[in-house]
Amino acid sequence: xGAQVMSEDVMDAGTGKLGAEAGGTTRMNMIQAINSALDxxxxxxxxxxxxxxxxxxxxxxxxxxAGLQAKYGKTRVFDTPITEIGIIGVAIGMGAYGMRPVPExxxxxxxxxxxxxxxxxxxxxxxxxxxxFTAPLxxxxxxxxxxxxxxxHSQSPEGIFTHVSGIKTVIPSTPHDAKGLLIASIEDNDPxxxxxPKRIYNGPFDGHWDRPSKNxxxxxxxxxxxxxxxxxxxxxxxxxxGEAVTILAYGTMVHVVLATVDEMGVDAEIIDLRTLVPLDxxxxxQSVRKTGRCMVVHEATRTSGFxxxxxxxxxxRCFYALEAPIERVTGFDTPYPHSLxxxxxxxxxxxxxxxxxxxxx
Amino acid sequence: xxxxxxxxxxxxxxxxxxxxxxxxxxxxxxxxxVPPAGMQPRPDTAADPxxxxxxxxxxxxxxxxxxxxxxxxxxxLSPDTLRRMLxxxxxxxxxxxxxxxxxxxxxxxxYMKCTGEEAVAIAAAHALxxxxxxxxxxxxxxxxxxxxxxxERMMNQIYxxxxxxxxxxxxxxxxxSKDDGFFSISGNLATQYPQAVGWAMAxxxxxxxxxxxTWCGEGSTAEGDFHSALTFATVYKAPVIFNVVNNxxxxxxxxxxxxxxxxxxxxxALGYGIAGLRVDGNDALAVYAxxxxxxxxxxxxxxxxxxxxxxxxxxxxxxxxxxTQYRSAGEPTAWPLGDxxxxxxxxxxxxxxxxxxxxxxxxRELAEQVKAAQKNAEKNGILGHGLxxxxxxxxxxxxxxxxxxxxxxxQMMLDEEAASGRPWARK
Numbered sequence: 195x196g197a198q199v200m201s202e203d204v205m206d207a208g209t210g211k212l213g214a215e216a217g218g219t220t221r222m223n224m225i226q227a228i229n230s231a232l233d234x235x236x237x238x239x240x241x242x243x244x245x246x247x248x249x250x251x252x253x254x255x256x257x258x259x260a261g262l263q264a265k266y267g268k269t270r271v272f273d274t275p276i277t278e279i280g281i282i283g284v285a286i287g288m289g290a291y292g293m294r295p296v297p298e299x300x301x302x303x304x305x306x307x308x309x310x311x312x313x314x315x316x317x318x319x320x321x322x323x324x325x326x327f328t329a330p331l332x333x334x335x336x337x338x339x340x341x342x343x344x345x346x347h348s349q350s351p352e353g354i355f356t357h358v359s360g361i362k363t364v365i366p367s368t369p370h371d372a373k374g375l376l377i378a379s380i381e382d383n384d385p386x387x388x389x390x391p392k393r394i395y396n397g398p399f400d401g402h403w404d405r406p407s408k409n410x411x412x413x414x415x416x417x418x419x420x421x422x423x424x425x426x427x428x429x430x431x432x433x434x435x436g437e438a439v440t441i442l443a444y445g446t447m448v449h450v451v452l453a454t455v456d457e458m459g460v461d462a463e464i465i466d467l468r469t470l471v472p473l474d475x476x477x478x479x480q481s482v483r484k485t486g487r488c489m490v491v492h493e494a495t496r497t498s499g500f501x502x503x504x505x506x507x508x509x510x511r512c513f514y515a516l517e518a519p520i521e522r523v524t525g526f527d528t529p530y531p532h533s534l535x536x537x538x539x540x541x542x543x544x545x546x547x548x549x550x551x552x553x554x555x
Numbered sequence: 556x557x558x559x560x561x562x563x564x565x566x567x568x569x570x571x572x573x574x575x576x577x578x579x580x581x582x583x584x585x586x587x588x589v590p591p592a593g594m595q596p597r598p599d600t601a602a603d604p605x606x607x608x609x610x611x612x613x614x615x616x617x618x619x620x621x622x623x624x625x626x627x628x629x630x631x632l633s634p635d636t637l638r639r640m641l642x643x644x645x646x647x648x649x650x651x652x653x654x655x656x657x658x659x660x661x662x663x664x665x666y667m668k669c670t671g672e673e674a675v676a677i678a679a680a681h682a683l684x685x686x687x688x689x690x691x692x693x694x695x696x697x698x699x700x701x702x703x704x705x706x707e708r709m710m711n712q713i714y715x716x717x718x719x720x721x722x723x724x725x726x727x728x729x730x731x732s733k734d735d736g737f738f739s740i741s742g743n744l745a746t747q748y749p750q751a752v753g754w755a756m757a758x759x760x761x762x763x764x765x766x767x768x769t770w771c772g773e774g775s776t777a778e779g780d781f782h783s784a785l786t787f788a789t790v791y792k793a794p795v796i797f798n799v800v801n802n803x804x805x806x807x808x809x810x811x812x813x814x815x816x817x818x819x820x821x822x823x824a825l826g827y828g829i830a831g832l833r834v835d836g837n838d839a840l841a842v843y844a845x846x847x848x849x850x851x852x853x854x855x856x857x858x859x860x861x862x863x864x865x866x867x868x869x870x871x872x873x874x875x876x877x878x879t880q881y882r883s884a885g886e887p888t889a890w891p892l893g894d895x896x897x898x899x900x901x902x903x904x905x906x907x908x909x910x911x912x913x914x915x916x917x918x919r920e921l922a923e924q925v926k927a928a929q930k931n932a933e934k935n936g937i938l939g940h941g942l943x944x945x946x947x948x949x950x951x952x953x954x955x956x957x958x959x960x961x962x963x964x965x966q967m968m969l970d971e972e973a974a975s976g977r978p979w980a981r982k
Contacts, residue, residue: 280783287753
């Protein structure tokens with residue numbers, strides 16, 4: 195299956211109607227879209243529950259769960275002790291009972307204590323019990339930098355999870371996609387890591403930190419159907435068709451790449467992966483065969499990052515279609531810095547230099 | 556700290572715990588404090604955990620040395636129930652003996668016995684309701700046996716054979732049986748603790764009546780999962796029973812490396828405001844009574860209970876372990892709390908409900924039962940004799956639906972097999 199354009203994504207699986215027909219659309223930022231996805235799913239399925247640090251009465255430090263406790267009650271939306279092992283371990287037990295938990299890890303940087311529960315338990319439960327027990331969790335967590343969060347509020351650990359068999363990794367880049375992907379993740383019967391690029395919670399980011407920030411009001415991805423709709427996991431989106439080079443990105447970097455390409459006047463084809471595992475390899479292959487050039491971009495550290503996997507896949511499958519070496523643009527192999535954040539961040543200059551290099555011949 | 560303060564202070568020293576006895580040492584367990592049976596009070600199940608902290612530092616005991624059941628914790632079970640418990644314990648031991656031997660005969664890769672700890676799982680299973688959910692560690696095979704799970708099914712799993720319900724995907728003895736309220740065993744320690752709490756919280760949130768129980772060894776109380784679980788359980792008053800099986804040894808590390816020199820494991824509960832009981836784990840009646848008490852607390856929304864079962868791992872950690880390398884060979888026989896099967900048997904004999912002849916006959920019958928089950932299980936194959944699952948099942952169950960990359964890898968594997976000339980004999 196190839197990439198889908200946005201208007202086809204908003205089909206309601208139940209009614210077969212487009213989202214707009216099913217109940218209109220509203221301008222939302224990504225937080226509101228995530229909140230709406232949780233609201234829709236809690237309303238549809240009494241087994242869906244939300245748990246995490248500060249998610250209850252307060253509604254989350256980023257407000258993603260605001261209003262849910264008042265609407266659905268304390269036994270379905272509740273604050274938890276500050277122990278990520280416990281949050282994920284408890285969610286696995288609830289899943290074994292028959293619930294469909296959506297635990298929040300307040301920042302992706304805090305997810306590491308829960309790795310054993312995620313890697314050795316959630317990801318392996320279906321396999322080791324031959325399907326008797328499953329872990330239908332969706333672990334939501336804000337990730338990525340560009341907010342002066344320093345090394346403990348900025349990391350992009352997606353590559354740790356894409357390396358684990360039995361877990362899916364999803365990263366949206368717009369409010370519209372965030373809602374549709376989150377609904378599909380919650381309905382998925384396998385564990386999903388749902389990383390939310392917090393730099394673009396409130397608006398798309400062009401990579402120029404010194405320019406005024408934008409909000410979602412003028413972006414087509416800020417138009418969000420009010421009701422239920424799914425964006426299937428494993429389907430990328432071609433956010434800009436082009437002929438000169440294929441650029442693979444996800445999350446915040448989709449917008450940085452888009453802005454850089456426009457500023458440089460390059461006819462790039464930009465693919466927003468949306469799901470890293472399972473990956474939409476067909477869309478990637480078709481595009482690279484067409485353009486003959488490929489660049490991968492992520493904010494995460496370079497060595498063993500998901501970009502390395504993408505480069506491998508593209509050279510394994512498209513080597514004879516390539517007219518230039520694949521370029522890889524990433525963050526550096528350092529802790530995420532505080533004051534030197536914009537020197538670390540793979541912004542327009544780093545992307546631009548790689549683009550010039552790949553288009554040289 | 557000032558630079559010149561150092562010379563005037565005594566040097567620090569690091570304490571590294573050391574067990575009392577090593578190979579070759581004569582064992583004397585006189586320092587193990589064994590209070591008389593029947594002396595420990597039994598609080599009301601609605602009592603505040605703060606009102607009975609002493610129970611975390613003593614040993615709740617019912618069977619005395621004279622073959623009597625005494626004191627307020629005596630569960631006053633019918634002779635039929637007592638005989639069923641005795642039979643289940645003896646069956647676990649017979650099963651363990653046979654499967655240990657099967658591993659030594661090369662019929663499987665791995666086995667773990669629970670010799671000396673049979674009461675911990677069997678008595679608990681009898682005290683819990685059949686549909687209460689168990690999150691065991693790897694030494695509670697007694698739960699499955701007490702719930703009537705067929706020995707042959709356990710053996711099929713141990714042999715990873717064609718009838719293995721886990722399709723050869725999991726290490727021997729890491730059973731899973733949802734229908735029997737037995738959660739998939741993990742090899743990673745104490746991960747089941749917060750999972751049991753989550754299950755219990757879900758049960759409470761749904762207004763269900765079922766409770767959860769979980770088990771870990773004293774060594775794995777050091778895991779963060781243990782402490783996370785206790786925190787969650789106390790916060791939400793989760794209907795869960797935490798069992799810490801203190802069998803003194805975590806492979807070669809004695810309980811001192813989990814903190815036993817400083818306090819008891821039952822006392823871990825107190826800091827969390829959880830009810831803590833320390834129980835003679837080789838006394839089936841004490842284990843039954845404690846479990847029954849904890850279950851009643853859980854079922855009446857009084858919250859969690861932690862039970863330390865003070866027992867002894869009479870044999871190696873697993874078939875891969877040789878305990879003579881690190882502990883005195885005299886320990887198992889010198890253990891002051893005796894053998895759990897012998898103690899329950901002696902009690903039944905003392906009250907005129909059992910005798911030595913019947914016991915010997917039962918042992919012979921159970922050995923035959925295990926042997927017959929083994930014969931049947933081996934018809935489905937043993938691990939040593941090739942692969943019993945179709946090769947492509949290797950990729951089943953990673954996800955509900957198989958993504959393209961696994962399909963590609965599956966084909967790669969099948970191509971490899973074709974290229975290799977299909978050397979594996981299998982069904």
